Amino acid sequence: MRLSTKGRYAVMAMADLARNGRDRAVSLAEIAARQEISLSYLEQLFARLRKGALVKSVRGPGGGYRLAREAQDTMIADIVLAVDEPIRATRCVGAGSPRGCMIKGERCITHHLWEDLGSEIHAYLASVSLEDVVENRTRQRRQPASAGLEAAA
Structure with a gap:
């Protein structure tokens, strides 16, 4: 499973805007150049x-875009969902759909595993703010898998 290009680029562009637009509007052309994203693609995302x-x-000379709310109040999940990219790990169509991915409409044996994973990913992205990304605080939020095992011993 992977996050789509649309979602990844939207987060990259918003992080650039948060970093470079603290005291001014930022043009999409600037973001496109710094992040190496197509300007026309950014226009669609924005x-x-x-x-x-x-x-x-922001219109006029020095126009461009600004964050609508503070970076610490903008969650990564909100950005991904705004560009119509629900995070799904299952191959079933539609979240909460009673029909499964199997030919007869049944859910596969691992459906709940992947559904739970998608929920965990969403919960994580909903807990990370744009400010966390810009300030490189996402690594501090993770614990190595071995840390949990050592604590249990």
């Missing part, structure tokens, strides 16, 4: 981010 109330546009 239309969705604006509709999702995560950014606001």
Whole structure:
């Protein structure tokens, strides 16, 4: 399972905006150049981010985009969902769909495993703010898998 390009690029662009737009509006051309993302693709993403109330546009000289709320109040899950990218690990169509991925409409034996994984990913992204990303605090949030085993011993 992987996060789509749309979701990854939206997060990259928003992190760039948070870092470089603290005291001014930032143009999409600047973000496109720094992050090596197509300008036309960014325009599509920012239309969705604006509709999702995560950014606001500034017109005129020195115009561009600003965050609609503070970076510490903007969660990564909100960004991903704003660009219409639900995080699903199952191959079944539609979240909460009673129909499964098997030919007869049944759920596969590992359905709940992947559904739970998708929920964990969403919960993690909902706990990480844009400020955490910009300040490189996401690594501090993780514990090595061996740390839990050592604590249990």
